[in-house]
Amino acid sequence: MLTKRIIPCLDIKNGRTVKGVNFVDLRDAGDPVALAKQYADQGADELVFLDITATLEARATTLEMVLHVAEQVNIPFTVGGGISSVEHVDALLKNGADKVSINSSAVKRPELVNELADKFGSQCVVVAIDAKQIDDEWFVHLAGGTIPTDIKLFEWAKEVEDRGAGEILFTSMNHDGTKGGFANEALAKLSELLNIPIIASGGAGQVQHFIDTFEKGKSDAALAASVFHFGEIPIPELKKQLKANHIEVRI
Amino acid sequence: MKLVIINYGAGNIKSIQFAFNRLGYDALLSNDPEEIKSADKVIFPGVGEASSAMKMLKESGLDKLIPTLKQPVLGICLGMQLMCLHTEEGDTAGLGIFQTKVKRFSNDVKVPQMGWNVIKELKSDLFKGIKDKEYMYLVHSFYAEHCNETIAATDYEINYASALQHENFYGTQFHPEKSGKEGAKILKNFLEL
Numbered sequence: 437m438l439t440k441r442i443i444p445c446l447d448i449k450n451g452r453t454v455k456g457v458n459f460v461d462l463r464d465a466g467d468p469v470a471l472a473k474q475y476a477d478q479g480a481d482e483l484v485f486l487d488i489t490a491t492l493e494a495r496a497t498t499l500e501m502v503l504h505v506a507e508q509v510n511i512p513f514t515v516g517g518g519i520s521s522v523e524h525v526d527a528l529l530k531n532g533a534d535k536v537s538i539n540s541s542a543v544k545r546p547e548l549v550n551e552l553a554d555k556f557g558s559q560c561v562v563v564a565i566d567a568k569q570i571d572d573e574w575f576v577h578l579a580g581g582t583i584p585t586d587i588k589l590f591e592w593a594k595e596v597e598d599r600g601a602g603e604i605l606f607t608s609m610n611h612d613g614t615k616g617g618f619a620n621e622a623l624a625k626l627s628e629l630l631n632i633p634i635i636a637s638g639g640a641g642q643v644q645h646f647i648d649t650f651e652k653g654k655s656d657a658a659l660a661a662s663v664f665h666f667g668e669i670p671i672p673e674l675k676k677q678l679k680a681n682h683i684e685v686r687i
Numbered sequence: 688m689k690l691v692i693i694n695y696g697a698g699n700i701k702s703i704q705f706a707f708n709r710l711g712y713d714a715l716l717s718n719d720p721e722e723i724k725s726a727d728k729v730i731f732p733g734v735g736e737a738s739s740a741m742k743m744l745k746e747s748g749l750d751k752l753i754p755t756l757k758q759p760v761l762g763i764c765l766g767m768q769l770m771c772l773h774t775e776e777g778d779t780a781g782l783g784i785f786q787t788k789v790k791r792f793s794n795d796v797k798v799p800q801m802g803w804n805v806i807k808e809l810k811s812d813l814f815k816g817i818k819d820k821e822y823m824y825l826v827h828s829f830y831a832e833h834c835n836e837t838i839a840a841t842d843y844e845i846n847y848a849s850a851l852q853h854e855n856f857y858g859t860q861f862h863p864e865k866s867g868k869e870g871a872k873i874l875k876n877f878l879e880l
Contacts, residue, residue, distance in 0.1 A: 439803045441803070510867050510868070532701040534702065557736055558799065558828070559734070560699075560734070602826075632797055656797065656801070686803040
């Protein structure tokens with residue numbers, strides 16, 4: 437049976453991981469390669485690197501980092517952040533990234549999803565959607581959730597699926613950072629509406645939240661950052677508990 | 688050992704090259720028939736869409752060369768699918784090495800299948816030291832139907848062939864290069880065939 441995936445997300449700036457990472461046995465917590473290897477050894481199913489580098493010049497550093505991760509890490513990884521062209525994706529994939537994640541650039545120019553799916557295949561195109569629930573309606577937000585739009589979440593998700601997205605990474609702005617659980621109602625609706633895998637993001641605080649998002653939210657994968665980085669939920673323990681709750685995971 | 692990865696424009700061959708590097712082997716990327724013919728082991732990768740991949744193979748004459756190879760050849764993912772008789776993806780005729788057809792999963796399940804699933808009923812030296820129901824990483828919308836050449840099976844919507852073998856030709860639907868330590872073991876087994 438296909439298992440549910442656990443995905444740590446690493447923020448990258450100028451080729452280094454940012455947002456403190458609290459791994460006692462890592463000599464350099466800022467080294468994305470060392471961190472990625474550690475997560476792979478702990479049983480992470482995939483990794484997501486989110487590039488928050490602001491300048492174009494620094495992009496070369498990120499490309500180099502991608503190459504080093506591909507060299508040393510034996511599980512799949514996605515790279516996202518500031519990707520807006522076929523050429524950029526080509527370079528990332530050539531350096532060994534398995535998938536790319538696009539967000540604002542897809543909203544600004546939806547054809548990008550078609551172009552990437554046609555050229556590289558749907559399997560490597562993840563569309564990340566940040567949305568906020570306002571009066572019972574979910575609206576897509578851009579630029580890390582700071583810019584609201586009048587685009588409705590479910591319509592947009594369906595559109596990107598039709599355009600060739602292979603996967604949706606959905607972050608609820610209402611839940612992100614709260615550690616109060618994932619947006620399971622919206623996630624379940626996405627899963628029913630679409631026929632591609634849905635990754636839940638935003639709100640992980642306890643093991644129960646992961647159980648809930650797989651059961652109630654019908655999520656195919658769950659992504660989290662701080663609970664993993666700070667060792668609040670060790671991945672082996674998380675997977676053990678998921679298994680004990682009859683959720684199929686790779687151990 | 689001379690190890691060649693067929694480079695015909697299909698994506699993500701870097702991962703395969705790096706996976707062999709981690710095992711201590713250099714792999715040459717090439718589409719030169721002489722290089723490929725003289726290799727001890729050949730990897731036939733593939734990520735992307737079947738009909739355009741087949742078109743690229745034909746343009747370089749590799750479609751004629753690959754079925755004539757005598758050394759162990761390992762097709763991965765789309766590489767394996769293209770070694771079959773036919774694939775529904777783009778209604779594409781394959782190389783006809785494996786006597787089976789490739790079909791699309793129905794929309795009763797999420798497509799692509801993406802993630803870790805088990806391989807079972809293992810039947811080849813390729814899987815020496817791999818336990819039955821080991822997890823491998825898969826990402827695909829099309830699957831090979833079972834045939835006499837099935838050497839591993841996986842369940843997703845139906846029970847299908849997740850690996851095939853015909854004489855010196857091997858194919859895996861999963862990505863051993865992305866399947867952690869156990870995946871690396873399979874690549875090592877291939878090198879030791």
